[in-house]
Amino acid sequence: MNGWPQWFAERRSVREDAGLQRTLRPRAADEDFIDLAGNDYLGLSRHPEVCRAAADAVLEWGAGAGASRLVTGTTTLHAELERELAEFTGREAALVFSTGYHANLSAVTALADKQTLIVSDAHVHASLIDAARLSRAAIEVVPHNDVAAVRAAVAEAGDRRAIVLTESVFSVLGDAAPLADLAAVCAEHDALLVVDEAHGLGVAGPGGRGLVHAQGLAGNPRVVVTATLSKSLGAMGGAALGSVALIDHVTNVARPFIFDTGLAPAPAAGAQAALRVLRERPDLPSWIHRRSGELAERLGVRSSAGAVLSVPMPSPQVAVAAQAAARARGVRVGCFRPPSVPDGISRLRITTHAGLDEQAWSDAVEVLASIADEHRR
DSSP, rough: OHHHHHHHHHHHHHHHTTOOOOOOOOOOOTTOOEESSSSSSSSOOOOOOHHHHHHHHHHOOOSSSSSSSTOOOOOOOHOOOOOOHHHHHHHHHEEEEEEHHHHHHHHHHHHOOTTEEEEEEETTOOHHHHHHHHHHHHEEOOOOTTTTHHHHHHHTTTSSSSEEEEESBBBTTTOOOOOOHHHHHHHHOOOOOEOOOOOTTTTGGGGOOOOOHTOOOOOTTTEEEEEEETTTSSSSEEEEEOOHHHHHHHHOOHHHHSBBOOOOHHHHHHHHHHHHHHHOOOTHHHHHHHHHHHHHHHHHHOOSSEEEEEEEEESSSHHHHHHHHHHHTTTEEEEOOSSSSSTTTOOEEEEEETSSSSHHHHHHHHHHHHHHHHHHH
C-alpha cells in the first residue's frame, strides 16, 4: 500500500494533466475588476438598502440563527421572508434553507424513497443529482429537454410515485425548460414536477417572478419550486415553494432541513430587502436580457434565457488560458470544465450583470470579444 500522501499526489497529477486542477483564489473587497464571474445578476448584493438590512439584522439578532429551524433557529425574519417569497412567486407557502443546495436536497429526499421513480433531465444541477441519489429512489436520466423521453419514462412508473426533475433555466447552456409540456405530462401520469428556479428567479418572467410563474404554473399543485437566494437576490440561502401541505411535509421529514442550522439573520434580511427592491424595480430583469443579447451577438454564441452565457472552448486548457487572459485585462469570468459541464465541453462562463454602469459593461464586451476570437481559433 502506497499510503494516502502518494494517492493525493497521484490524483492531483491526473487532474493537472487533464487541465482540471482547481485552486481557491481569495479576493479582496476592493479588487479593481469587472466581475462577470459571480452570480450577483442584478447587482443587489451591494445595494444600499440590502446592505443596511443585513447590517441591522446582525445588530438585532446576532451573527447566526443559533440553532436548527425546528429548535430556536426560526426568527420573525425567516417567517417574513418566506411569506414574501411565496407571494412574489404566486405559491401558497415557502420554506427557507441555509443554501440552495440544501433546498434541493431537502425537497427531493422528502418526496422520494425506494418506492419512487425519479426522472431527471441530463443537465440538472449537481444538487439535484445528489438529492436523487440520496433519496434511494430508482433514477432514470433522460436526454436534455426531451419531453417525449420524460413521458415514456413516467409511463413506466407503474405503481411507483413519479417525480420529474428539471431546471427552469439551465445554468450551462442557458436554455429554458419546456415547463408547460412537462407539467402536462405530470398531470397525465399523476407525477410531481420539481423545478429548480435558481437561474430563473429575478431573471425570467414578468418582474423576475420566474419561469414557473410566467408559464401560468404558479397555482399548479403538482409543481414544486426550489430556488436560491444567492444569485439575483444577492444574499445567501435557498427556498422550496409550493402548497401548504408540501411545505409542512418537507419541514417534518427532510433531514437536510431538520438537522441544519437555520439561515443566518443577515442573509435572510438581505434577501428580503433585495426582493423588495426587485418588486419596486420590475425593469431590472430587462437589463439582463438586453445585455445578454448584445454580448451573445458579439461573441457569436446562442443567446441565453437567463443571465449566464457559455462560450465553448476547444479544451479545458484553452478555457483556463482564456479565463486568465480576461483576468489580465481586468475582467473576471468563470470557467466551466468537467465535471461541471454535462456534455463534457469546456466553456467560459460569463455572467450578464445588470449592476454595471454602461462604460464598464462596454469595456467588458470589447475585452471578451477579443479574448474569444483569440482563443477559439
